[in-house]
Amino acid sequence: MSAIPDSATGSSSQAQSTPLELYASYPFATDETYQQGLASLIAGGALDGDPPPDIKDEILRRTRVFYFNRVTGNSILMDEARDYELSHRESNDTGAGVISQPMDESTPDETRVLTFAELQELIETGKVDQIPNNKIIPEAINDATPSESKTPARKKPWEVETVEMAE
Amino acid sequence: MSGPRTLPGVLQTPGFAHYSLAWSPFHTTRIALASSANFGLVGNGRLHLVSVAPGPGGLPALSLDKQYETQDGLYDVAWSEIHENQLVTGSGDGSIRLWDVMLNDLPIRAWQEHTREVFSVDWSNIKKDTFASSSWDGMVKLWTPEHPRSLSTLHAHLSCVYQALFSPHQPDILATCSTDGTVKIFDLRAPAYAQGPGTNNFTHPISAAALTVPASTTEVLTLDWNKYRPFVLASAGVDKMVKVWDCRMIKIAETGNVGGVCETQLLGHEYAVRKVQWSPHRADVLATASYDMTCRVWNTSPAAGRAQLMYIHDPHTEFVVGCSWSIYEEGVLASCGWDSKLNVFHV
Numbered sequence: 001m002s003a004i005p006d007s008a009t010g011s012s013s014q015a016q017s018t019p020l021e022l023y024a025s026y027p028f029a030t031d032e033t034y035q036q037g038l039a040s041l042i043a044g045g046a047l048d049g050d051p052p053p054d055i056k057d058e059i060l061r062r063t064r065v066f067y068f069n070r071v072t073g074n075s076i077l078m079d080e081a082r083d084y085e086l087s088h089r090e091s092n093d094t095g096a097g098v099i100s101q102p103m104d105e106s107t108p109d110e111t112r113v114l115t116f117a118e119l120q121e122l123i124e125t126g127k128v129d130q131i132p133n134n135k136i137i138p139e140a141i142n143d144a145t146p147s148e149s150k151t152p153a154r155k156k157p158w159e160v161e162t163v164e165m166a167e
Numbered sequence: 168m169s170g171p172r173t174l175p176g177v178l179q180t181p182g183f184a185h186y187s188l189a190w191s192p193f194h195t196t197r198i199a200l201a202s203s204a205n206f207g208l209v210g211n212g213r214l215h216l217v218s219v220a221p222g223p224g225g226l227p228a229l230s231l232d233k234q235y236e237t238q239d240g241l242y243d244v245a246w247s248e249i250h251e252n253q254l255v256t257g258s259g260d261g262s263i264r265l266w267d268v269m270l271n272d273l274p275i276r277a278w279q280e281h282t283r284e285v286f287s288v289d290w291s292n293i294k295k296d297t298f299a300s301s302s303w304d305g306m307v308k309l310w311t312p313e314h315p316r317s318l319s320t321l322h323a324h325l326s327c328v329y330q331a332l333f334s335p336h337q338p339d340i341l342a343t344c345s346t347d348g349t350v351k352i353f354d355l356r357a358p359a360y361a362q363g364p365g366t367n368n369f370t371h372p373i374s375a376a377a378l379t380v381p382a383s384t385t386e387v388l389t390l391d392w393n394k395y396r397p398f399v400l401a402s403a404g405v406d407k408m409v410k411v412w413d414c415r416m417i418k419i420a421e422t423g424n425v426g427g428v429c430e431t432q433l434l435g436h437e438y439a440v441r442k443v444q445w446s447p448h449r450a451d452v453l454a455t456a457s458y459d460m461t462c463r464v465w466n467t468s469p470a471a472g473r474a475q476l477m478y479i480h481d482p483h484t485e486f487v488v489g490c491s492w493s494i495y496e497e498g499v500l501a502s503c504g505w506d507s508k509l510n511v512f513h514v
Contacts, residue, residue, distance in 0.1 A: 032181075036231060039179040043508060119205055133182050133204030133211045137238045140273055147269035151193050151251040153295060156494060157447045158335065158394040 019074040020084045026068055034067050061085070175482060175502075175510035176219065176227030183213045185503035187243040187442075187489045192292075193251035195495045196220065197232075200509055201256055203240025212241035214256055216268055219511050227499075227511040235266060235274070245288040248295040253312065255298055257285030263300055265312055280308060280317055287330040293338040301331035307343060309355070321353060321374045322360075329388045329404075336397045340377075340419070344387035350402050350412065350427070351376035354419050361423060378417045380427030382410060389442045395450035399430070401467075403440035409433035409455055411467050433465050433475055441488045448497045452477070454514075456490040462502040464514050478514050 017025075028034050038060075046059060065081050068074065114122070114132065122131050183202035191197035196219040204210035214235040222228030239260035247253040252268045253275075261281035264274035283303035290298040296311045297318070305324050308317040323331070326346035334340035339355040354377045361375040385405040393399040398417055403409040411431040418424060438458035446452035451468045464478040485505035493499035503509045 035181055036179070039181050040177065040229070040231075043177040043179045114205060116206065119208065123209060128209070131205060131209055133213075134209060135211060137211060137236050138273065139238070139277075141277060142267070142270050142273035142275050144270050146267040146275045147250075147252045149250040149252070153248060154193060154495070156192070156292060156335070156394070157497075 019072075019076050020080060022072065022074070023065070023068050023076055023081060024084060024088060026064075026072075028064055028067075031067075033071075034064075037067065038063055058082075174226055175480070175512035176222060176229045178215075178217055178229035178231060178509045180213070180215055180231075180507045180509070182507070183215075184485075184505040184507055185489060185509065186241060188491050188501055188503045188509060189244050189246055189254070190491055190494050190501070191246050191251070192248055192494055193246075195493070198229075198501060198509070198511075199244045199246060199254050200503060201241035201244040202507070203242070203259065206505065207240040207242070207259060210240070212237035212239055212256075212258060214241055214244060214254075214266065215509075217509060229509060229511060233268060233271075235272065237264065242284060243287045245290045245298060247298075247312070248290045248292055250312075255288050255290065255310075255312075257288040257300055257302075259284045261285055261302065261304070263288065263310070276312060278310065278315075278317070280320075281306060283327075286327070287332075289330075289332045291333040291338070292335055293333065297333075299331050299333060299341060301328035301343060303327040305345075307331045307341065307353075319355070321355070322372050323351060323353065323374060323376075324349070325371060325373060327386075329386070330390055332390060332392060334397075335392050335394050342390055342392065342400060344382070344390045344402055344404070346386045348381065348383045348385060348387060350380040350382045350387060350390055350400065352378040352380075352398075352414060352417060354422075357420075357422065359422055375422035377419055377422055377424065378414055378427065379425050380412055380414065381425065382412070382427070383408070386439075388439060391443050391445050391453075393445050393450060394447055401443045401445060401453055403436075403443050403455060405439045407434075407436045407438060407440060407457075409436070409440055409443060409453070409465070411453075431467050431475075433467070435463065435476055436461070441486070442490050444491055446497075447492050447494050454490045454492060454500055456487040456502055456504070458486045458488075460485060460487055460504070462487050462490045462500070462510075464500065480510065480512060480514075482510060483508060 185202045187201045189199045198217040200215040202213045216233040218230050220228045239258045241256045243257045245255050256264050263278045265276040267275045281302035281304050285300050285302045287301045301307045307321040307323045309319050310317050323343045324345035324347050328343050328345050331343045342352050344350045359375040361373045382402045383406045387402050388404040390402040398414040400412045410429050412427040413430050414427050416426050436457040436459050440457045442456040444454050453465045456462045460483045462480040465475050466477050483504045483506050487504040489503040491501050498514050500514050501511045
């Protein structure tokens with residue numbers, strides 16, 4: 001499971017941030033665990049029927065607030081989050097609040113699936129640093145002691161049948 | 168087309184296309200999922216561990232328990248048959264890794280012997296300390312978790328070996344399928360080399376099969392042993408057809424024989440078939456997954472007047488590459504594909 005980013009736990013530079021400010025700056029767009037949870041909710045039909053934008057915003061906000069409270073231990077309320085996002089949307093003109101905060105250009109969006117053509121272009125132009133999910137993974141072997149097996153093997157259904165037939 | 172439709176439980180893994188899935192032989196509701204970023208062309212792999220629980224309205228609810236990252240894409244996964252927490256993966260860089268699900272991040276063993284993509288891994292259900300790998304380098308290798316090198320190597324084909332599976336009934340019997348259009352059955356106790364056209368023991372050594380089945384004029388991507396009828400197999404591949412082979416004429420003591428009687432052909436998939444798997448509960452039920460974005464269930468010997476096709480699962484929006492029956496819950500099937508979705512449903 002991914003570690004909690006610094007911005008969520010309140011590193012020293014953000015020690016004075018209020019929970020709502022932390023919420024507003026939380027990197028939902030790049031948090032893989034959040035994105036996975038969101039994707040499975042959507043796959044499960046959370047946004048079926050193409051709800052109007054305000055309803056959709058509200059559903060997405062609820063997922064953010066729930067997730068934010070869970071990983072940071074805060075307990076901000078839906079109403080607070082809504083008020084904060086709406087007031088900031090007007091004041092700083094970023095358009096859509098936290099859901100589409102600008103991405104760092106140099107970091108590929110790990111959750112977006114490139115089309116085959118996009119991928120081909122990145123490979124051919126040598127921009128492999130922009131290919132998502134293409135990072136160096138340590139080759140090391142786990143030096144922790146492997147777990148001990150405690151569960152006896154179970155018979156497969158066809159092995160059970162064979163025994164019954166033999167009797 | 169026929170059979171009741173039920174909504175699947177779904178788990179999505181954004182950015183990672185699935186290549187294979189396997190149900191734990193110890194824990195009824197645990198699934199392992201092998202996946203690759205960027206269509207498996209470039210980038211990392213990821214092994215996902217998933218739990219299935221009864222959800223609202225009887226719908227299976229899937230949850231992601233844990234994941235492991237790998238340098239290269241993962242093409243197959245097999246659970247250990249002797250250790251409930253361990254499983255093995257095969258990777259695009261030719262490596263094989265053993266994982267302990269009680270530990271995080273890193274594997275507990277790694278082997279690098281294959282020179283090309285490892286496309287299948289299979290754990291023996293009879294010799295429970297042994298597993299096999301098959302690779303695009305034409306080789307099949309046998310391993311145990313404790314041994315730092317492979318136990319033996321079979322020069323199974325001169326081209327890609329897409330799958331190698333142990334017989335569920337006899338130790339030391341293993342079947343393979345390949346780009347070369349054949350299904351082969353090997354007796355692992357008789358590691359002789361074949362003689363004949365296209366082979367020589369210096370530049371192109373090839374292990375002698377007990378039986379070679381000329382299964383297709385094009386690539387055979389997948390096979391499976393029937394669990395209730397020894398030496399009956401299903402195969403499928405690029406020719407879109409699924410075929411059931413009666414190989415009971417095999418003479419284990421001999422090598423070099425060509426045979427196999429095609430009992431049944433199952434027609435209907437519109438593109439290549441990537442996976443076949445027989446039901447663990449019924450001798451005549453087979454699941455198939457295809458690039459045509461469907462997973463299908465067939466009755467291979469229907470009563471007179473009944474159709475072979477029992478069920479079509481079509482919610483996937485990309486290639487379906489894996490399908491597997493729950494081992495202990497009859498009629499529960501899982502499918503996975505390049506849409507990064509794992510679906511679990513009742514047939």
